[in-house]
Amino acid sequence: MKVLVQTLSYRPNNFLKDIEGVEYVIASTDEEAIRVAADIDATINICSATFIEAAPKLRWIQMLSTGVNGVPFDLLRERGIALTNAGAYGPNMADHTMAFMLMLSRQIPQILRRQAKERWLKKDTPIPDPGELDGQTLLIIGLGGIGLETAKRAAAFGMRIIATRRHVDRPAPDYVHELHPIEALGDLLPRANWINVSVPYTADTADLIGDREFDLMRDGVHMLCLARGGIINTDALLRALDSGKVAGAGLDVTDPEPLPDDHPLWDYPNVIITPHSSGQSEAAHRRLGELVADNAQRFLLRQPLRNIVDLELRY
Amino acid sequence: MKVLVQTLSYRPNNFLKDIEGVEYVIASTDEEAIRVAADIDATINICSATFIEAAPKLRWIQMLSTGVNGVPFDLLRERGIALTNAGAYGPNMADHTMAFMLMLSRQIPQILRRQAKERWLKKDTPIPDPGELDGQTLLIIGLGGIGLETAKRAAAFGMRIIATRRHVDRPAPDYVHELHPIEALGDLLPRANWINVSVPYTADTADLIGDREFDLMRDGVHMLCLARGGIINTDALLRALDSGKVAGAGLDVTDPEPLPDDHPLWDYPNVIITPHSSGQSEAAHRRLGELVADNAQRFLLRQPLRNIVDLELRY
Numbered sequence: 269m270k271v272l273v274q275t276l277s278y279r280p281n282n283f284l285k286d287i288e289g290v291e292y293v294i295a296s297t298d299e300e301a302i303r304v305a306a307d308i309d310a311t312i313n314i315c316s317a318t319f320i321e322a323a324p325k326l327r328w329i330q331m332l333s334t335g336v337n338g339v340p341f342d343l344l345r346e347r348g349i350a351l352t353n354a355g356a357y358g359p360n361m362a363d364h365t366m367a368f369m370l371m372l373s374r375q376i377p378q379i380l381r382r383q384a385k386e387r388w389l390k391k392d393t394p395i396p397d398p399g400e401l402d403g404q405t406l407l408i409i410g411l412g413g414i415g416l417e418t419a420k421r422a423a424a425f426g427m428r429i430i431a432t433r434r435h436v437d438r439p440a441p442d443y444v445h446e447l448h449p450i451e452a453l454g455d456l457l458p459r460a461n462w463i464n465v466s467v468p469y470t471a472d473t474a475d476l477i478g479d480r481e482f483d484l485m486r487d488g489v490h491m492l493c494l495a496r497g498g499i500i501n502t503d504a505l506l507r508a509l510d511s512g513k514v515a516g517a518g519l520d521v522t523d524p525e526p527l528p529d530d531h532p533l534w535d536y537p538n539v540i541i542t543p544h545s546s547g548q549s550e551a552a553h554r555r556l557g558e559l560v561a562d563n564a565q566r567f568l569l570r571q572p573l574r575n576i577v578d579l580e581l582r583y
Numbered sequence: 584m585k586v587l588v589q590t591l592s593y594r595p596n597n598f599l600k601d602i603e604g605v606e607y608v609i610a611s612t613d614e615e616a617i618r619v620a621a622d623i624d625a626t627i628n629i630c631s632a633t634f635i636e637a638a639p640k641l642r643w644i645q646m647l648s649t650g651v652n653g654v655p656f657d658l659l660r661e662r663g664i665a666l667t668n669a670g671a672y673g674p675n676m677a678d679h680t681m682a683f684m685l686m687l688s689r690q691i692p693q694i695l696r697r698q699a700k701e702r703w704l705k706k707d708t709p710i711p712d713p714g715e716l717d718g719q720t721l722l723i724i725g726l727g728g729i730g731l732e733t734a735k736r737a738a739a740f741g742m743r744i745i746a747t748r749r750h751v752d753r754p755a756p757d758y759v760h761e762l763h764p765i766e767a768l769g770d771l772l773p774r775a776n777w778i779n780v781s782v783p784y785t786a787d788t789a790d791l792i793g794d795r796e797f798d799l800m801r802d803g804v805h806m807l808c809l810a811r812g813g814i815i816n817t818d819a820l821l822r823a824l825d826s827g828k829v830a831g832a833g834l835d836v837t838d839p840e841p842l843p844d845d846h847p848l849w850d851y852p853n854v855i856i857t858p859h860s861s862g863q864s865e866a867a868h869r870r871l872g873e874l875v876a877d878n879a880q881r882f883l884l885r886q887p888l889r890n891i892v893d894l895e896l897r898y
Contacts, residue, residue, distance in 0.1 A: 360689075360715040363740065367689045370682035374675075379857050380695065387849060388841035389858040400675040400864045424739030425678065526703035534702060542694050543704040549715045 269309035269568060272301060280332060281312055283557030289568045310567060312560065315339050320347070328352070328567055330560055331577075333547070334414070335496050337469040341579050351577040352563055355413055356555035357547045361494055362417035364546035365464060368518025369406075369422070371540055372490050373399045378537050402426035407460035409453065409476070410467030410495070411444065418464060419444050430456055457484040462492065468583035469496035477501060482508040488515040494546045497523030502533070509536055520546040584624040584883065587616060595647060596627055598872030604883050625882060627875065630654050635662065643667070643882050645875055646892075648862070649729070650811050652784040656894050666892040667878055670728055671870035672862045676809055677732035679861035680779060683833025684721075684737070686855055687805050689713045693852050717741035722775035724768065724791070725782030725810070726759065733779060734759050745771055772799040777807065783898035784811035792816060797823040803830040809861045812838030817848070824851055835861040 272293045273281045284290050293308065295301035298316050305322035313332045317340040320326060328350045331339070336353050344351055371377055375398045382389055389395065406422050408415040411431035419429045423443035430446040432453060440447050448456060450467075457463070463485070467473045477491075478501040491514055493500050502523050508514040516538040522531075525544065533539055563573050577583060587608045588596045599605050608623065610616035613631050620637035628647045632655040635641060643665045646654070651668050659666055686692055690713045697704055704710065721737050723730040726746040734744045738758035745761040747768060755762050763771060765782075772778070778800070782788045792806075793816040806829055808815050817838050823829040831853040837846075840859065848854055878888050892898060 359717040359741065360713065363685055363715050363717075364689050364713075366681070366740075367685035367691055370678055370685060371691070374679050374682045374857075375860070376682055376686070376855075376857065377695070379860065380692070380855075383849075383856070384699070387844045388856075389860075395860070397865055398675065398679075398860060398863050400678050400866050402674040402678075402866065421736075421739045424736045425681075426674065529702045534698075540691075540695075541698070541703075542689075542691065545690070545694065545704075545710070545713060548713050550712055551715050551717065 269564075270307050271564065272304065272308045272311040272314050274313060278332075279553045280557035280560055283561040284312075284564055287561055287564050287568075290564055310564070315351075317343055320344070320349070328563075328573065330563055332556060332560075334412075335468055336577055336583065337496060339577075339582075341582050345579040350573055351579065352573050352575045353577050353583075354556055354559070355575045356559055357552050358413045358417035360549035360552045361414045361546045362421055363549075364520060364542070365414075365418045365492055365494060365518070366421050368492055368520075368540055369401065369462060369490070372516040372518060372538070373401055377540055381537050400425075401462075404428070404461040405430060405459055406462045406464065407431070407456050408464045408466055409450070410465070411440070411447070412466065414494075415464070415466045416441065416444070418466075427462075430459065432456065453481070454484060457481055458486055460485070460489060462490045464492040464494075465499050466493075466495050467499060469499055470582045473499050475499075475501045475504075478504045479507065482513055485513060487513055489513065490515055491517040492519075493517075494520040497521040497525045506532060509539065516540075520544055584879075585622050586879065587619065587623045587626040587629055589628060593647075594868045595872035595875055598876040599627075599879055602876055602879050602883075605879055625879070630666075632658055635659070635664070643878075643888065645878055647871060647875075649727075650783055651892055651898065652811060654892075654897075656897050660894045665888055666894065667888050667890045668892050668898075669862075669871055669874070670890045671874055672867050673728045673732035675864035675867045676729045676861045677736055678864075679835060679857070680729075680733045680807055680809060680833070681736050683807055683835075683855055684716065684777060684805070687831040687833060687853070688716055692855055696852050715740075719743070719776040720745060720774055721777045721779065722746070722771050723779045723781055724765070725780070726755070726762070727781065729809075730779070730781045731756065731759070733781075742777075745774065747771065768796070769799055772796055773801055775800070775804060777805045779807040779809075780814050781808075781810050782814060784814055785897045788814050790814075790816045790819075793819045794822065797828055800828060802828055804828065805830055806832040807834075808832075809835040812836040812840045821847060824854065831855075835859055 270291050270293050274296055293304050301314055301319045302322045308323045309325055310328040312330050315329050320343055326349055331353045334354045375395050378395050405428045408431040411433040420443050423429055429444050431444055432448050432450045436447050436449050476499050518540045520542045566573050585606050585608050608619050616629055616634045617637045623638045624640055625643040627645050630644050635658055646668045649669045690710050693710050720743045723746040726748040735758050738744055744759050746759055747763050747765045751762050751764050791814050833855045835857045881888050
């Protein structure tokens with residue numbers, strides 16, 4: 269089969285090299301992709317509507333991200349094209365989430381900012397008293413693979429883990445202390461010291477967290493999001509930071525993204541922003557490459573693919 | 584009994600208030616302490632030799648820190664005065680240690696420094712690929728109460744925990760995967776990706792980690808110390824950072840301390856320094872207050888005190 273990729277310099281794509289029956293075609297732009305579209309059976313991370321319409325033989329698209337917002341779902345459904353996503357980012361994104369939580373709890377961003385001016389902090393420097401995670405409640409909204417890895421880590425700090433997910437009837441490991449449907453969100457928000465927004469970005473989850481939800485939270489709550497910008501409404505978050513409702517936030521994704529240089533979010537000492545880098549890690553690239561190679565072999569053998577995206581639910 | 588304290592504004596001391604039979608005496612300076620020394624039975628955190636020599640009735644000193652270097656041990660032994668230390672800092676110091684590890688692993692200090700100049704990092708910005716803790720080996724040198732809390736957390740990230748401690752024959756929890764005597768250090772240093780130096784500061788442990796020990800470590804090791812400055816030799820650490828042997832360090836203690844404004848350690852983007860703040864947390868103050876109150880009651884009832892410091896071993 270012919271697999272269209274954007275580049276061979278991205279390490280996960282290289283895992284396809286050794287698979288008998290796979291032939292690479294490289295297209296670094298959409299125009300190049302459309303030029304070679306006629307023969308293509310599958311693509312890695314190439315999913316524009318114009319390309320898909322030019323590719324009559326296309327049967328499978330493997331995305332290299334977990335979030336797949338922006339894919340032309342209706343067109344894929346109409347054409348019967350399978351869409352698979354990444355699902356290899358659990359350990360590194362859970363590590364990144366815990367980094368945010370511990371930095372915020374231990375007041376480290378505030379300390380580092382002050383050090384830029386006065387180095388070793390003077391005894392009377394009013395840095396708020398650092399905290400500890402033991403005994404605090406973490407709400408994970410959207411318990412998927414990444415959320416489960418986060419829950420496992422957070423529970424070892426003595427946190428109570430409450431979560432929402434679509435299938436509340438499926439069993440959960442013992443470090444998830446409570447599992448609820450998303451409809452219970454209004455009851456769960458007031459209970460959490462920490463809230464990790466981990467749902468996929470869809471029409472249903474855009475602005476999931478807005479003024480009304482912040483109102484329900486307890487004063488001094490901490491917000492985390494590594495999923496997609498726009499699930500938390502940015503203006504509502506700014507208001508909740510200004511009022512003191514939100515004591516701190518860790519964001520690997522923003523809306524807009526990239527966050528403009530003059531955006532007010534940059535100025536909060538209690539907000540940590542990383543540039544959508546939580547998915548990166550050498551081990552994640554290896555896991556992703558193994559998934560891509562495994563799926564390619566399954567495709568050749570007409571076996572069920574792993575990490576299939578539901579084209580109705582769009583995640 | 585009369586208990587001498589430096590201040591009542593420090594929260595843990597307040598836990599003594601409700602104990603029948605305890606009378607507070609406040610002395611904010613050593614001169615004041617010596618003036619009232621004749622009647623004092625016990626002190627909180629007051630331990631100068633000049634005071635002790637002026638206090639004939641003194642029988643117990645409760646320190647509010649875990650490390651007790653600087654106490655006149657010989658004088659206490661000669662006089663038969665009991666010394667107890669804090670031992671209330673496990674959860675918050677373990678959190679602080681994990682904050683250092685995750686920040687270093689996820690390249691967050693480097694990202695924050697760059698953001699000060701260019702905000703959202705450009706795609707071609709050469710930040711090294713962030714890592715993950717899963718599968719890495721953590722060596723804890725000196726497995727005490729803080730080290731055990733750290734081990735519990737680190738194991739949930741998929742780390743392998745190897746440790747040294749004085750009593751290797753006593754049982755350890757299953758998240759400590761190997762336990763060795765300190766004599767095995769030379770064999771353990773080459774195996775670790777992360778090294779947490781957690782021994783008390785004594786004549787035996789000053790400069791425990793110097794050029795010879797750094798030579799034994801693997802390239803790219805990460806160093807952590809929240810115990811006391813001077814256990815890691817600062818000049819040797821600077822050499823190991825310059826050579827690339829040490830890929831990053833998280834230090835809550837330094838030598839000298841406070842670290843002078845013009846000290847070279849401030850300039851490394853891969854070194855995180857916090858101002859001896861890992862011991863702080865509201866919950867730790869509560870635990871410490873409960874310990875102080877419990878020990879005061881034990882002292883009144885002539886029961887064995889908790890957290891007794893061995894005056895020979897000096898920790």
